[in-house]
Amino acid sequence: MTRLIVGGAQMGPAQKADSRETVVARMMDLMREASAKGVGMLVYPELALTTFFPRWYMEDRAEADFWFEREMPNGATRPLFDLAAELGIAMTFGYAELTPDGHHFNTSILTNRKGEIVGKYRKIHLPGHVEYDPERTHQHLEKRYFEPGDLGFNVWRNEGVLMGMAICNDRRWPETFRCMGLQGVQLVTIGYNTPSVNSQNGGEGLKERLFHSELSLQVGAYQNATFVAGIAKAGVEDGNPLMGGSVIVDPNGFIIAKAETEGDELITADCDFDLCAFGKSTIFDFARHRRIEHYGRITAQTGVIEPR
Ligand code: ING
Numbered sequence: 001m002t003r004l005i006v007g008g009a010q011m012g013p014a015q016k017a018d019s020r021e022t023v024v025a026r027m028m029d030l031m032r033e034a035s036a037k038g039v040g041m042l043v044y045p046e047l048a049l050t051t052f053f054p055r056w057y058m059e060d061r062a063e064a065d066f067w068f069e070r071e072m073p074n075g076a077t078r079p080l081f082d083l084a085a086e087l088g089i090a091m092t093f094g095y096a097e098l099t100p101d102g103h104h105f106n107t108s109i110l111t112n113r114k115g116e117i118v119g120k121y122r123k124i125h126l127p128g129h130v131e132y133d134p135e136r137t138h139q140h141l142e143k144r145y146f147e148p149g150d151l152g153f154n155v156w157r158n159e160g161v162l163m164g165m166a167i168c169n170d171r172r173w174p175e176t177f178r179c180m181g182l183q184g185v186q187l188v189t190i191g192y193n194t195p196s197v198n199s200q201n202g203g204e205g206l207k208e209r210l211f212h213s214e215l216s217l218q219v220g221a222y223q224n225a226t227f228v229a230g231i232a233k234a235g236v237e238d239g240n241p242l243m244g245g246s247v248i249v250d251p252n253g254f255i256i257a258k259a260e261t262e263g264d265e266l267i268t269a270d271c272d273f274d275l276c277a278f279g280k281s282t283i284f285d286f287a288r289h290r291r292i293e294h295y296g297r298i299t300a301q302t303g304v305i306e307p308r
Pocket of ligand 1: 194
């Protein structure tokens with residue numbers, strides 16, 4: 001039987017003026033709280049180390065490099081890795097990655113309980129736009145500052161559990177979960193930074209956004225018989241609200257832990273990963289039930305082609 005207490009380290013806002021060190025200190029406080037509750041795997045949000053800088057238009061993209069990490073771990077994050085190894089906690093967190101050959105990704109890493117990086121994911125589904133959009137109340141310039149991820153959706157056997165990573169907007173695309181489901185995933189971690197209001201669709205408010213986030217995470221879990229941890233960076237960053245709503249979902253799609261605030265808040269769930277087996281061997285026994293000869297359109301087409 002494989003069992004881990006999974007922790008979701010929801011984080012409150014990171015202001016533009018906050019140093020990496022200040023934010024890492026908060027992450028370490030959450031890790032100590034997690035350790036006291038027996039957490040073995042701790043999930044932090046997307047872009048955990050900094051404010052959600054893609055909300056800011058910078059004409060010179062090189063200016064945005066200030067928000068990127070050139071190596072991981074690095075001076076600011078090494079204390080977090082050392083604490084994780086000391087406490088024996090595996091973790092995942094997101095950050096902006098600038099590679100030695102100059103590529104920019106919205107990245108997350110996965111470590112084992114010894115603080116060693118065992119996996120890396122680069123965000124594939126980038127929402128938003130490239131150029132300044134005067135029509136929008138808030139800019140969302142992820143397509144300006146990041147390239148689409150080039151590592152695919154992978155799953156790693158980490159501490160006896162098949163774990164996969166995705167980031168924020170990825171949760172809105174079923175392909176994300178299925179690609180990992182086809183690798184037997186038992187825990188999908190998804191950090192997110194989701195604005196509380198939609199800069200384009202006036203009608204969609206916080207309530208709808210929270211609903212769509214939970215809907216996406218629950219259906220991804222259920223249809224792939226996997227646990228899912230969706231963990232937010234939340235609260236108001238320099239006047240810009242991000243929603244909370246962090247949850248841990250079980251393989252039947254039920255929410256088993258949920259954050260109540262928009263600040264630094266630890267949620268936990270005692271996860272028996274053998275619970276994934278029932279769905280994977282019955283309703284969602286992919287080998288027995290899927291009919292791939294009819295799915296070609298999913299990878300043959302990018303956009304819609306309507307019938308004549
Ligand atoms: N943020 C948002 C997200 O996908 C968004 C952007 C919100 C897109 C709502 C569509 C609808 O949660 C990030 N960082 O992807």
